[in-house]
Amino acid sequence: MEPVETPHTYDALMQTLNWRRSIRKFTDEPVSDEDLLKIVDAARLAMSGANSQPWEFIIIKDKETMRKLREVYVSDDYQFTYWLEQQRDPEYRHPYFNYPPEEIEEQMVRATGWADAPAMIAICYDPRKQFGSVLSARANLADGSVSVLSCSMGHVSMLTQLAAASLGLSSARIDTNSQDGYRKVLDIPEPVRLYTMVPVGHRAYQPGPPRRFPLEDLVHYEKYDHAKLMKGEQFLEHLKKIRGQGKGNYGKR
Numbered sequence: 001m002e003p004v005e006t007p008h009t010y011d012a013l014m015q016t017l018n019w020r021r022s023i024r025k026f027t028d029e030p031v032s033d034e035d036l037l038k039i040v041d042a043a044r045l046a047m048s049g050a051n052s053q054p055w056e057f058i059i060i061k062d063k064e065t066m067r068k069l070r071e072v073y074v075s076d077d078y079q080f081t082y083w084l085e086q087q088r089d090p091e092y093r094h095p096y097f098n099y100p101p102e103e104i105e106e107q108m109v110r111a112t113g114w115a116d117a118p119a120m121i122a123i124c125y126d127p128r129k130q131f132g133s134v135l136s137a138r139a140n141l142a143d144g145s146v147s148v149l150s151c152s153m154g155h156v157s158m159l160t161q162l163a164a165a166s167l168g169l170s171s172a173r174i175d176t177n178s179q180d181g182y183r184k185v186l187d188i189p190e191p192v193r194l195y196t197m198v199p200v201g202h203r204a205y206q207p208g209p210p211r212r213f214p215l216e217d218l219v220h221y222e223k224y225d226h227a228k229l230m231k232g233e234q235f236l237e238h239l240k241k242i243r244g245q246g247k248g249n250y251g252k253r
């Protein structure tokens with residue numbers, strides 16, 4: 001690739017960042033093969049630990065494959081997550097799953113609107129590729145730390161969604177807790193694993209503005225400002241608030 005001019009594209013970037021939202025219902029308007037390839041071409045520029053680039057992409061447009069993915073999601077992921085979530089105090093439940101069992105069928109249809117997207121990019125990874133990073137990066141998995149592999153995959157999926165947005169296309173990430181069912185549908189060989197599924201298409205609804213914490217709560221100058229550290233009850237209130245806000249947003253689907 002030719003070296004490119006130093007960019008000063010903050011405003012354009014902010015426009016793309018604000019427009020990119022997790023969109024979970026799409027119109028029937030198709031997405032071109034060219035755009036899908038452009039998306040993954042951009043995504044592969046993501047940074048990764050030791051430049052390990054553990055990602056691979058499966059581009060899916062076949063309706064029957066999408067139907068099968070939805071089926072696996074409902075049987076292997078959704079029901080399990082729903083019942084596990086019911087073990088928590090309702091105020092702390094993920095808004096996706098905070099409703100009574102008699103509504104499960106109806107909610108499941110809403111929660112799988114992504115399966116009607118005209119295209120999907122399944123992002124996979126080959127865990128062996130992370131072996132390029134330093135050993136300590138994998139040994140240091142103390143509480144609260146994240147793995148180099150997850151970080152790299154987070155970057156590539158974010159870029160996938162941003163690249164889609166830059167083309168006027170909407171997307172989401174549909175995370176799964178299981179592997180086997182998806183592996184069968186997509187014929188993914190060992191040791192490759194599915195990381196997340198990114199439906200791509202044209203948004204069927206307009207989301208509200210992005211909900212983010214106030215900038216001043218997040219930024220410290222020179223040293224950590226201890227007045228900004230959430231304590232006990234404060235943190236629980238914070239958690240309830242984000243759960244509550246999420247409910248309204250997910251309800252838009």
Ligand SMILES: Cc1cc2nc3c(=O)[nH]c(=O)nc-3n(C[C@H](O)[C@H](O)[C@H](O)COP(=O)(O)O)c2cc1C
Pocket residue numbers: 020021022023024172173174175176207210211
């Ligand atoms: C690691 C990660 C996992 C996520 N998993 C899911 C998911 O399984 N299903 C889903 O609909 N959204 C998922 N999301 C999207 C978040 O809910 C979303 O990014 C967040 O609510 C902010 O909304 P926005 O993307 O519209 O700005 C995930 C996001 C991240 C970063």
